[in-house]
Amino acid sequence: MEPVRTCVGCRTRADRSSLLRIVVQDSKLVVDPTATLPGRGAWLHPQIQCYQLAVKRRAFGRAFRESGKLDTAALENSVRENRLNG
Template sequence: MEPVRTCVGCRVRAERSSLVRVVARDSQLVVDTTASLPGRGAWLHPQIQCYQLAVKRRAFGRALREPRSLDTAALEISVRENRLNG
């Protein structure tokens, strides 16, 4: 049985392999393709709708416990261009 995680955007529980892990590095959101970077991670479906919901709800800051505002530009480009491996 594969581990289950919750998408920070749509809040739907899904298998880990269908989500991507996102971490904060120097106030910028970075996709953790190997799911091995240190620190807290937030899980997200690689779909623009889930990304937009997460930004609207300010879910990344809460999930990653980051008091600073996070730069989501690089993550948005990755999601829009469908470059995420999940």
């Protein structure tokens, strides 16, 4: 049985393999494709709708327990590219 995680965007539970692990590095959100980068991780469906919901709900700040501004540009680009390639 595969581990289950919750998407920070849509808040639905899904298998870990269907979600992207996101971590914070230097106040920037980056995708962790191997799920091995250190630090707190958050999980997100690789869909622009889930990304937009997470931004709208300010879910990334809560998930990472960060009070400052997080740069989401690289994550948004990764999600958009994933949608085009997938």
